[in-house]
Amino acid sequence: MRPANIRVPALPPQPGTDHSDCRAVASVLARVGDKWSVFVIMMLIDGPRRFNELKRTIAGISQRMLTLTLRGLERDGLVTRTVFPTIPPRVDYELTDLGRGLAEPVRALGQWAFEHLPEIEGARRDFDVRNAD
Numbered sequence: 001m002r003p004a005n006i007r008v009p010a011l012p013p014q015p016g017t018d019h020s021d022c023r024a025v026a027s028v029l030a031r032v033g034d035k036w037s038v039f040v041i042m043m044l045i046d047g048p049r050r051f052n053e054l055k056r057t058i059a060g061i062s063q064r065m066l067t068l069t070l071r072g073l074e075r076d077g078l079v080t081r082t083v084f085p086t087i088p089p090r091v092d093y094e095l096t097d098l099g100r101g102l103a104e105p106v107r108a109l110g111q112w113a114f115e116h117l118p119e120i121e122g123a124r125r126d127f128d129v130r131n132a133d
Contacts, residue, residue, distance in 0.1 A: 031076050036061055036069040038106055041095065044079065045103045048094035078102060 031037055039058045043049060049057075055066055070093055073079040078099035084090040095103060113120075 028076070031072055032078070032102055032106070034069075036065055037073060038110070040066075040069055040073060040093075041078070041099065041103055041106050042110065044093060044095045044099070045107070048082070048092040051091050051093065054093065073099070 032041075036058070039061070040054060043054055043057055051066070051070075054070075055061065055063060058066070061069075070079060070081070074081055074093075077096055080094050080096055082092045082094070084092070
C-alpha cells in the first residue's frame with residue numbers, strides 16, 4: 001500500500017507552550033472588563049469630561065480609584081488626558097479612536113446584562129438554594 005494523499009496542508013501555528021498569547025489578551029480583558037473601566041468608558045461615550053464630573057457621575061468610585069482607572073485606560077491607549085493651562089488647571093478626559101471602538105461592545109454587553117438580569121438573579125437564587133448547607 002502506498003499513501004494516496006501525501007500533500008496535506010500544514011496546521012496553523014499553535015500558541016506557544018508558555019501561553020504568552022493568552023496572558024497578553026488576559027491583561028487587555030482585565031483592563032476593559034473591570035467595573036470602573038466600564039463605567040468610565042460609558043461616561044465618555046458622549047464626549048470629553050472633566051475629572052470631577054466623572055467622579056460625581058460614577059457613584060461609589062473614590063478619587064484614588066478613578067485616578068488609577070483613568071491612568072490605566074490612558075496607558076492602554078483608550079483615553080486621552082488634556083490639561084488646559086488655566087487657574088486652576090482644567091483636565092479633560094476623552095476616548096481615543098481605539099476607545100470609541102471599544103465603547104460599542106461595552107454598551108452591548110451592558111444592554112445584554114440589563115435585559116437578562118432577572119434570569120441571572122433567578123439562577124443565582126436557585127443555585128444558592130441547591131447549595132445551602
